[in-house]
Amino acid sequence: MKYVDVEKIKKDFPILNVKPHGKKLIYLDNAATTQKPIEVIKAMDKYYEELNANVYRSPHYLSALSTQAYEEARERVKKFINAKREESIIFTRNTTESINFIAYTWGMKYINEGDEIILTIAEHHSNMLPWQMVAEAKKARLKYVHLDENFRLSMKDFKEKMSDKVKLVAVQHMSNVLGIINPVEEITHIAHKYGAKVLIDGAQSVPHMLIDVQKIGCDFFAFSGHKMLGPMGIGVLYIKEDLLSDVPPFLRGGEMIDEVFEDRATFAPPPLKFEAGTPNVKGACVLVSAIDYIEKIGLSNIHNHEGELLEYGLQKMKELDFVKLYGPKDAKERGGLISFNVEGVHPHDVATILDEEGIAVRSGHHCCLPLMRYLGVPATVRASFYLYNDFDDIDALVEGLKKVRKWFK
Amino acid sequence: MSDLNQLYSEVIMEHYENSPHEKELKDATHKERGYNPLCGDNITLYLKMNGDIIEDASFTGHGCAISQASTSMMIDLIKGKDKKEALRLVQKFIDMIHKKDVNLDELGDAQVLQGVSDFPARVKCALLAWKTLQEIL
Ligand SMILES: Cc1ncc(COP(=O)(O)O)c(C=O)c1O
Numbered sequence: 001m002k003y004v005d006v007e008k009i010k011k012d013f014p015i016l017n018v019k020p021h022g023k024k025l026i027y028l029d030n031a032a033t034t035q036k037p038i039e040v041i042k043a044m045d046k047y048y049e050e051l052n053a054n055v056y057r058s059p060h061y062l063s064a065l066s067t068q069a070y071e072e073a074r075e076r077v078k079k080f081i082n083a084k085r086e087e088s089i090i091f092t093r094n095t096t097e098s099i100n101f102i103a104y105t106w107g108m109k110y111i112n113e114g115d116e117i118i119l120t121i122a123e124h125h126s127n128m129l130p131w132q133m134v135a136e137a138k139k140a141r142l143k144y145v146h147l148d149e150n151f152r153l154s155m156k157d158f159k160e161k162m163s164d165k166v167k168l169v170a171v172q173h174m175s176n177v178l179g180i181i182n183p184v185e186e187i188t189h190i191a192h193k194y195g196a197k198v199l200i201d202g203a204q205s206v207p208h209m210l211i212d213v214q215k216i217g218c219d220f221f222a223f224s225g226h227k228m229l230g231p232m233g234i235g236v237l238y239i240k241e242d243l244l245s246d247v248p249p250f251l252r253g254g255e256m257i258d259e260v261f262e263d264r265a266t267f268a269p270p271p272l273k274f275e276a277g278t279p280n281v282k283g284a285c286v287l288v289s290a291i292d293y294i295e296k297i298g299l300s301n302i303h304n305h306e307g308e309l310l311e312y313g314l315q316k317m318k319e320l321d322f323v324k325l326y327g328p329k330d331a332k333e334r335g336g337l338i339s340f341n342v343e344g345v346h347p348h349d350v351a352t353i354l355d356e357e358g359i360a361v362r363s364g365h366h367c368c369l370p371l372m373r374y375l376g377v378p379a380t381v382r383a384s385f386y387l388y389n390d391f392d393d394i395d396a397l398v399e400g401l402k403k404v405r406k407w408f409k
Numbered sequence: 410m411s412d413l414n415q416l417y418s419e420v421i422m423e424h425y426e427n428s429p430h431e432k433e434l435k436d437a438t439h440k441e442r443g444y445n446p447l448c449g450d451n452i453t454l455y456l457k458m459n460g461d462i463i464e465d466a467s468f469t470g471h472g473c474a475i476s477q478a479s480t481s482m483m484i485d486l487i488k489g490k491d492k493k494e495a496l497r498l499v500q501k502f503i504d505m506i507h508k509k510d511v512n513l514d515e516l517g518d519a520q521v522l523q524g525v526s527d528f529p530a531r532v533k534c535a536l537l538a539w540k541t542l543q544e545i546l
Binding site: 347352365378407408 | 412447450451
């Protein structure tokens, strides 16, 4: 493996020693959640052993430490996605919460009757249901951009659907089913010409490629810590600096106020205005350890490594004449995951037989039912890669699929 | 691979691949859809009731081998039975899948699905048709 030292990396992930059904664990479900390196696992204990106190409130030593660590985490995330200002980084639970945040606040305030919201047919339910809610409440219309014959987002269709009526374009950066990486910079540029705002679902892109929100130019960007070596329960919402005052608070309560009277309140400046209640300080601090680890290996190395795995995987899987692949045929502008079906075998049966070999994959609709309908399949199997996977893992998958074929002739 | 041998036994595969019950029942008196949103298993169960007796039954839909075979086996078992007896057998099957000690002989082919109880992720697949039948009756 030329970009990363997989042998060494594997040793950093204790969970890879688990032996499912007595077999070596081949973890290929990274698009669902990734495993955690020992540094990240240790950072969880470290927070509660050395730093724990509530943030912003109390004038004591520990509170100063935890507040400082929390603010450093914000600063770190700001740099990680190259945001302009720290106030633009809001900690949430996950991508889903970040998107709902914008739907309930900015969406409910600025999207009105007759307006249009553009999504893509490949969106995860997390970037679809919140907009259905807004559309229903405000009598707005949802429009879906379709794919071209090679499973890529049709920019032609997108351009045709854009108009002055569109108030928001909400699109995933990378598909968790097809692996396509959408040209979000170009999409943002076009949307802005019509005065529409742009939200990017970065759940699948942030863990695997360098992100520069200023270069993309988007207004909102959402991602989850747990898909990038971090803990569950911490996510990020980025709001572009010029929108920080337009977006109303989401939850209300402690920590987010300026002044409170019996009948009304004024709010603290961002980011505090957006973070009511005691935040997930530990999650934010541990996320920093995950970012440290990723940056130590290097995001471009990780991206190139996954590119190699993808190319190898696509080639090997194409040789299996009983396997049908979904997604663009070439590895270019595709992330490191492969969705497929075994002819005549339901994805759950495939996944169960692979599991017996120690191979962890996901089967199902991947929270993308409209996409499944669009592709004309009830479900698919998905193998998704990360920095600790290697060619042997893919060979194991291919052997596993041959076993599936033996069971279901 | 012994566990898999249980899960994908010949009997199960036979029901999955060549079920005589997989068709629409034109003169059905009851029709109910069973759906498992987590995995997308989707069946429609048809019953032709004559009073309390299940005279005929069939199913359509798609899903994994376990859900399809389980549906087919259930229909084998309940055809010709009355409502009360069918419900008793359904409960028995559910108990078996939940690893309760039951007399399996009464369950016919469906007893081979006992192996599913060792695959927690697949329990829902096995139960889909039986729960749907409970709904109808
Ligand atoms: C493209 C995409 N969007 C959103 C999500 C939701 O992420 P989370 O469950 O962390 O909120 C996922 C994860 O499954 C995803 O793949």
